[in-house]
Every structure is written in structure tokens, then in C-alpha cells.
Amino acid sequence: MTREALRPGRREEILKAAGELFGTRGYHATGMRELAQALELRGSSLYAHIEGKEELLWAIVDRAATAFTAAADEVPNDLPPAGRLERLIAAHLNVIFSQLDHAAVFFQDWVHLSTERRREMIARRDAYQQRFRRAIEDGVADGSFQVDDPRVATLVVLSALNFSYQWYDPAGPLDPDQLARAYARTLLEGLRSRHLGATGGKE
Amino acid sequence: MTREALRPGRREEILKAAGELFGTRGYHATGMRELAQALELRGSSLYAHIEGKEELLWAIVDRAATAFTAAADEVPNDLPPAGRLERLIAAHLNVIFSQLDHAAVFFQDWVHLSTERRREMIARRDAYQQRFRRAIEDGVADGSFQVDDPRVATLVVLSALNFSYQWYDPAGPLDPDQLARAYARTLLEGLRSRHLGATGGKE
DNA sequence: ATCTGACTAACGAACGGTCGTTCGTGTACT
DNA sequence: AGTACACGAACGACCGTTCGTTAGTCAGAT
Numbered sequence: 001m002t003r004e005a006l007r008p009g010r011r012e013e014i015l016k017a018a019g020e021l022f023g024t025r026g027y028h029a030t031g032m033r034e035l036a037q038a039l040e041l042r043g044s045s046l047y048a049h050i051e052g053k054e055e056l057l058w059a060i061v062d063r064a065a066t067a068f069t070a071a072a073d074e075v076p077n078d079l080p081p082a083g084r085l086e087r088l089i090a091a092h093l094n095v096i097f098s099q100l101d102h103a104a105v106f107f108q109d110w111v112h113l114s115t116e117r118r119r120e121m122i123a124r125r126d127a128y129q130q131r132f133r134r135a136i137e138d139g140v141a142d143g144s145f146q147v148d149d150p151r152v153a154t155l156v157v158l159s160a161l162n163f164s165y166q167w168y169d170p171a172g173p174l175d176p177d178q179l180a181r182a183y184a185r186t187l188l189e190g191l192r193s194r195h196l197g198a199t200g201g202k203e
Numbered sequence: 204m205t206r207e208a209l210r211p212g213r214r215e216e217i218l219k220a221a222g223e224l225f226g227t228r229g230y231h232a233t234g235m236r237e238l239a240q241a242l243e244l245r246g247s248s249l250y251a252h253i254e255g256k257e258e259l260l261w262a263i264v265d266r267a268a269t270a271f272t273a274a275a276d277e278v279p280n281d282l283p284p285a286g287r288l289e290r291l292i293a294a295h296l297n298v299i300f301s302q303l304d305h306a307a308v309f310f311q312d313w314v315h316l317s318t319e320r321r322r323e324m325i326a327r328r329d330a331y332q333q334r335f336r337r338a339i340e341d342g343v344a345d346g347s348f349q350v351d352d353p354r355v356a357t358l359v360v361l362s363a364l365n366f367s368y369q370w371y372d373p374a375g376p377l378d379p380d381q382l383a384r385a386y387a388r389t390l391l392e393g394l395r396s397r398h399l400g401a402t403g404g405k406e
Numbered sequence: 407a408t409c410t411g412a413c414t415a416a417c418g419a420a421c422g423g424t425c426g427t428t429c430g431t432g433t434a435c436t
Numbered sequence: 437a438g439t440a441c442a443c444g445a446a447c448g449a450c451c452g453t454t455c456g457t458t459a460g461t462c463a464g465a466t
Contacts, residue, residue: 028231159366
């Protein structure tokens, strides 16, 4: 085999392949030899570049988490709540759509991290959720939103966003930006009823 | 060991334990000996009651899928769209909340089924989604809903619902029915803006 | 009342295979 | 000469599963 690349470049290739395999087959369903084969290597050769399988998982999950946080950091905190939430939603979806494999690993396989790393991820996830909740709470305070419980509303929004990695198809007919906009709109305006009723609840 | 139970009861116990383990640790991360240990058995003993590991997974996933369909069947198709969708949402959440383990397996591990069984699940899932989409489309037609794209709206709603298995805590402070109602309301009315604007789009 | 034979279900041992990983070696490049 | 990197072989552990055996239970015959 010809000597083909410098060290850091190779590591990046491994991470990319691992992201694809973990994302589609799942972490525990992917073997190291299988990963090596995707890179035309022999399994044992991987260990010149990485520490082990879990470090690989951690690198991917950490990268995804950082991407989410970085994208949300681009949204100014002093924006009016509705516009702020819209930007947060767009940023979130953009990360998922543009790094689908890593997002899949992030949502599916973070539980398989070691206890300590899992704890760290939970903390970072909670801090991230706070931004959404704060935007919603601010929106309720200034009258642009009207929800029963901001915590539940936060869960609704983030659940709707997070599950998208399961069905989003980059090869599909819809442009991701367009899709994200439609998605965000539906979420923001919701299924807007004519006046108020329409639900079975006693008003 | 004392002879303790009749045959069908034992199988049910195994399914229950498998649901809990697959749901929390994941299908591939759970060993048959580990499952046996949870039942105070020895691994090899399991095979008097089941065909194999995948049959176990299939039984759980199939049961969950059937529960979803059965719950949706209880909702009359001739209800007005908004009320119908509300009932569909409540039914869906009720299945998730009342069978959290099986729901987790259903959403996480169905991909690990054999090709044929996976195909079947996809077909059933699509048929199920149709009910939600039809309710939304009907609601758009009769003016009670107003969305850009019914297909996207369907994905938003079902994503928001499905992801709930990740955060719902049966031991938490919130009553499941109450939570489901708040959740459904937020979804139905959405984050209702005062008039129309509030988003960044040129309206 | 006791014996008998069929049956259920749990067992220990072992199967071939795969897992993640280590190590010593070879080789092409700098 | 030194180094970066891929290799084959092998490690111990665990995987899902099979198999022959044993212990306990029950029905019916004696």
C-alpha cells in the first residue's frame, strides 16, 4: 500500500467512516473490523490512530454536541423571543441536516458512553435545553406565546426537532433550508385553530 | 428449583424482562445470559420458551406496533378533524407512557430486525402515519387547521410524540394523563402567536 | 396408596464464531 | 537511520445457541 496521508487526516477519515457506520447500524452493532474494512484496512491498523472504540464514540458525540452549542451561540440572546426561538430552531435543524450521521450517533448512542462521559453529556444537554426554554418563557412573558406549561412546550419543540434525524433524507426532494423553514413555521405557529375551541377540553 | 409456573406465563415473564433490558441497555448491548440472569435462569434455559433472540425482539416490536394501531382504531374516522387528531395524539401518548419499555424498543431497535420483518414494520408504520396525515389534511380542508405542508406537519406532530419515550419518567411528578393533555394542547394550538407576524419571514 | 411413564423446564458443558485489543514484524517514505 | 503505518497472528472474553441430562410434577394404572 502506498503511504497516502498525514496522521491527522487519517484520523479524520476514520471518524467519518465511524460516524456513518455507527449512525446507520448502531454503535454496538458495528465491529471494529467492519469499520476498518470501510477504510480498506485490517482492524488492528486502526489502533495506530485511535485509542479504542469508545474514544471514537466519544469523539463523534462530543463533536455533535459542540456543533449544537456553537450554532445556538450564533443566536443573540437579546432578540425578541419569537424570532430568537425561530433562529434556535433553524440552527438546530441545520446541524442535524448537515451532519446527519453524527446527529444520529448523538441521539442514539450517547447512552453507551461511560458513566462519566454520559454524565457530562447530560449536563451539556440540559444547559442547551435551557436556551429554548428561556426563549419560550420570555415569549410567554411578553405575550407573543401562549402555552400551558413552558417546560412541556420545550419538550414538544425539542422532541419534534430531535426526531427529525430518523426521517430526514438528504437525497430526498426537499431542500433542507426550505424544509427547515416549513418545519419551524409549523412548530412556531403550530396547528393554529380558527378561534380557540376545536379541542375537546372545556375552555 | 421448584417447578413454578405454567408454560405461557413464563414466556410472558421473559418478554417483560427482555423489554426492560432491551429498552434501557439496547438490543445489541444485552446478552442472553444477562437476560437470563434477570429471571434467575442460566441462559440455556431460555431456549425452552423462545426460538431465539431476534424472535424476542420481534415479539416486543410487533406487540408495540399492534398497541399503537389498536389505540388509533378506537378513534372514529368520522370525528371532526381537530377532535380526531387530538384523540389520536392522546391515544399515541397513552401507549408510549403505559408501555415505556416496549415503546423504547420499538423506536430504538426495530432497525435490528431481519430485512423482511423490518420491511413489514415500515409498511405498518406508514399506514399508521396516514391516519395522522389524513386528520391534518381534513382539518386544512375544513379550515380548522392552517399549515404550509400537511406532510411536514405530520412529521412534526409524530416526531414530537415519538421522542417522548426518551424523557418521560413514570416516577416523575406529572400525572401521565395531565401531561398528555398539556402536550397535545401545545401541539394542537402550537405556540400561537398574537396575530401573525413574530417570525422573521416577510409576511 | 403406590408405581409408572410422559412431560416440563432448568441445568452444565460445550460449540463455532466474533468481539475489542495487543504485539511483533515488515516496509515504504523522509 | 528513523519513523509512520499497515499487517497477520493471536489473546482472553463473550456471543447466541445446541445438546444430553436431571429433577420435579402429574395422570392413569395397579
